[in-house]
Amino acid sequence: MIAWIAFVAPAAAALLVIALLGLPAALALRLRGFAIPLVAVPAAFAVLALSSIAAPIAGVPWSLVPALALALVLAGALFLLRRWLGAPAAPRAGRTQRGELWLGLGAAAIGGAVIAVSLAAGLRSPDAVSQTFDANFHLNTVRYLLDSGSASPFTMELTTPGAPVFYPTLWHSFVALVVQLTGASIPAATNAVLLAVSAVIWPIGAVALGRAVAGPSTRVTVIAGVLSAAFPNFPLFLAGYGVIYPNILSLALLPYLLVGLLQLLNLGPARRALALAPGTRWLLTLGALGAAVLAHPNAIHTALAWAAVPVLWAAARALLARPVPNAAGLLAASPLPLWWRRFGAVLGALAFVGAVGAAWVLGRSTDNAWQGFYGPRSAALQLIGGTPHLEGHAWAVALIVLIGAILAWRHRSLRWVLGSAAVLAVLYLVADGFHTSDWRTAIVGPWYNDPRRLASLVPFGALPLAVLGASALWVALRPGLRRLARISSARPLIASRVFAVVAVLLLLAAGQAGSLSAMQAVKASYNTKLGMLLDDDERALLDRIDEEVPAGDVIANNPLNGSSLSYAISDRAVLFPHGSGAYDPRAYALVDSLVAAPGDACVSAAELNVHFVLDFGTDYIFEDAAQRGVPFKRMKHLDRSPILTEIDREGDAVLYQITGC
Numbered sequence: 001m002i003a004w005i006a007f008v009a010p011a012a013a014a015l016l017v018i019a020l021l022g023l024p025a026a027l028a029l030r031l032r033g034f035a036i037p038l039v040a041v042p043a044a045f046a047v048l049a050l051s052s053i054a055a056p057i058a059g060v061p062w063s064l065v066p067a068l069a070l071a072l073v074l075a076g077a078l079f080l081l082r083r084w085l086g087a088p089a090a091p092r093a094g095r096t097q098r099g100e101l102w103l104g105l106g107a108a109a110i111g112g113a114v115i116a117v118s119l120a121a122g123l124r125s126p127d128a129v130s131q132t133f134d135a136n137f138h139l140n141t142v143r144y145l146l147d148s149g150s151a152s153p154f155t156m157e158l159t160t161p162g163a164p165v166f167y168p169t170l171w172h173s174f175v176a177l178v179v180q181l182t183g184a185s186i187p188a189a190t191n192a193v194l195l196a197v198s199a200v201i202w203p204i205g206a207v208a209l210g211r212a213v214a215g216p217s218t219r220v221t222v223i224a225g226v227l228s229a230a231f232p233n234f235p236l237f238l239a240g241y242g243v244i245y246p247n248i249l250s251l252a253l254l255p256y257l258l259v260g261l262l263q264l265l266n267l268g269p270a271r272r273a274l275a276l277a278p279g280t281r282w283l284l285t286l287g288a289l290g291a292a293v294l295a296h297p298n299a300i301h302t303a304l305a306w307a308a309v310p311v312l313w314a315a316a317r318a319l320l321a322r323p324v325p326n327a328a329g330l331l332a333a334s335p336l337p338l339w340w341r342r343f344g345a346v347l348g349a350l351a352f353v354g355a356v357g358a359a360w361v362l363g364r365s366t367d368n369a370w371q372g373f374y375g376p377r378s379a380a381l382q383l384i385g386g387t388p389h390l391e392g393h394a395w396a397v398a399l400i401v402l403i404g405a406i407l408a409w410r411h412r413s414l415r416w417v418l419g420s421a422a423v424l425a426v427l428y429l430v431a432d433g434f435h436t437s438d439w440r441t442a443i444v445g446p447w448y449n450d451p452r453r454l455a456s457l458v459p460f461g462a463l464p465l466a467v468l469g470a471s472a473l474w475v476a477l478r479p480g481l482r483r484l485a486r487i488s489s490a491r492p493l494i495a496s497r498v499f500a501v502v503a504v505l506l507l508l509a510a511g512q513a514g515s516l517s518a519m520q521a522v523k524a525s526y527n528t529k530l531g532m533l534l535d536d537d538e539r540a541l542l543d544r545i546d547e548e549v550p551a552g553d554v555i556a557n558n559p560l561n562g563s564s565l566s567y568a569i570s571d572r573a574v575l576f577p578h579g580s581g582a583y584d585p586r587a588y589a590l591v592d593s594l595v596a597a598p599g600d601a602c603v604s605a606a607e608l609n610v611h612f613v614l615d616f617g618t619d620y621i622f623e624d625a626a627q628r629g630v631p632f633k634r635m636k637h638l639d640r641s642p643i644l645t646e647i648d649r650e651g652d653a654v655l656y657q658i659t660g661c
Contacts, residue, residue: 112228118522233455417468602661
């Protein structure tokens with residue numbers, strides 16, 4: 001419990017960073033109500049991304065200072081330009097903007113609280129380390145940013161020393177700031193950011209997306225907040241799988257991009273739900289797109305897939321001269337000339353199709369390693385049951401989604417919502433329902449042909465439908481509940497409110513029906529008893545290595561186990577910070593010769609300034625290490641090496657010192 005109390009500091013720091021970097025832009029644009037967090041969140045990450053690139057160019061080490069400076073500069077520029085960006089639309093009558101802000105945040109907090117509790121239960125400890133292959137890379141990258149002073153995606157050379165490669169570092173730069181502000185360990189700061197992204201950023205975006213599709217009523221706002229926690233594939237399952245932190249951040253930012261796109265296309269009640277000026281709509285869309293893509297470039301493919309039907313729908317509407325929603329949400333003739341509408345529709349559709357083609361050609365993966373886990377019929381059943389790729393089903397949520405789909409079909413102006421959901425569903429079916437092939441790679445290659453990643457996209461199509469369905473159910477049930485309140489209570493108003501709260505709790509409970517398998521996945525991913533990456537003994541040894549290994553020394557290790565985390569946890573450099581990479585050939589020669597040719601090992605150790613060796617055994621993160629394990633196949637039985645002396649041990653985890661040279 002004490003550890004969780006201490007965890008409040010890094011968790012609060014993560015939220016503080018978002019507020020400090022995002023609010024200046026939102027306030028400079030004169031935003032009010034729920035538009036403030038909708039714009040502030042992607043603005044904060046856009047500032048993080050841009051400042052991480054600009055800081056090393058300016059010769060400034062990475063910290064909150066360059067990020068905050070850029071946030072203020074951006075706010076100043078927006079303040080000067082706001083007369084050209086357009087005035088915000090008039091707020092809706094019937095609710096104050098402050099009330100709308102707190103209603104939206106409160107609704108998001110309902111779903112966010114459920115997600116936070118689920119994640120905390122899965123983590124078990126605030127400084128838990130994911131027992132997955134990529135944990136080495138992501139935690140060590142944070143240490144690399146702190147040591148190098150650069151968080152730029154263009155200066156990343158953790159796995160390619162001396163040869164920087166582009167790698168999106170938005171997640172890692174965020175975690176690094178939390179470490180700097182609080183002094184928390186890298187694992188604790190990572191989990192704090194994970195909670196902030198999953199339980200705050202995602203629910204706020206989900207509420208905004210639900211309102212943009214189903215309307216800005218109190219009913220819709222609350223329902224959208226509750227349903228943000230109703231889909232186990234995201235963020236809960238993805239928080240345990242991989243672990244692919246940048247992908248989680250990218251998808252959590254996606255709703256902000258989608259709301260901006262709906263604002264631009266003037267589809268559904270998006271513009272009525274959030275009073276944004278014309279220029280602000282563009283800023284929101286482009287800013288959210290940039291932030292999501294710099295979190296993980298795969299966001300561009302997901303956004304294009306979701307937007308395909310809405311974009312073509314809006315183009316067809318313009319070509320056919322159909323009415324569009326006005327400021328009151330009613331269909332009316334467009335104020336634009338017909339020729340201009342048609343020209344813009346054709347140009348926009350061609351540009352969109354070109355973007356899709358370029359993204360799929362340039363961003364296609366050639367990795368066919370992940371086969372479909374099910375046949376087409378079984379994958380379809382998984383999809384219909386509301387828990388694609390997971391065990392069990394969430395039939396209550398599936399029924400609500402079905403009701404929403406029927407409503408969307410009956411209302412012609414909302415049929416595009418069905419199209420977005422269908423595209424994401426088909427992508428999942430292709431990934432999980434078929435074996436590897438060229439045609440399958442051509443379709444789902446941008447997601448590494450991975451069914452689990454595609455399954456995590458399904459909620460982005462299902463959520464708007466679920467909000468429509470649950471809202472319709474409440475409208476149908478509310479008159480009966482009011483009559484029941486009048487009959488059963490002397491204070492019908494209070495009774496009616498109690499029934500409303502009960503209805504929210506029931507919807508919340510129904511949404512958790514399919515979360516068990518996702519919870520089990522998270523728990524398994526962080527279960528040190530399984531020893532997939534770092535067991536309890538190995539973690540205990542890492543926690544004290546900094547007392548035994550002098551700063552500046554390098555430790556020889558095997559990256560196929562958790563010894564690489566000496567860098568992130570103990571702040572002691574290792575030869576191999578990740579299982580994939582291109583490292584110094586002498587490093588491979590050293591670990592290969594520790595037992596077989598100790599004389600050669602001494603030469604390599606002297607050249608590389610290596611005086612210590614970590615032995616975490618041969619329980620690798622992959623059961624079959626395949627080619628990754630070849631360079632390390634002779635790094636075992638280290639107790640037989642005449643040049644190594646054991647200086648510390650915790651269970652089977654051993655720290656050796658090179659003393660025989």
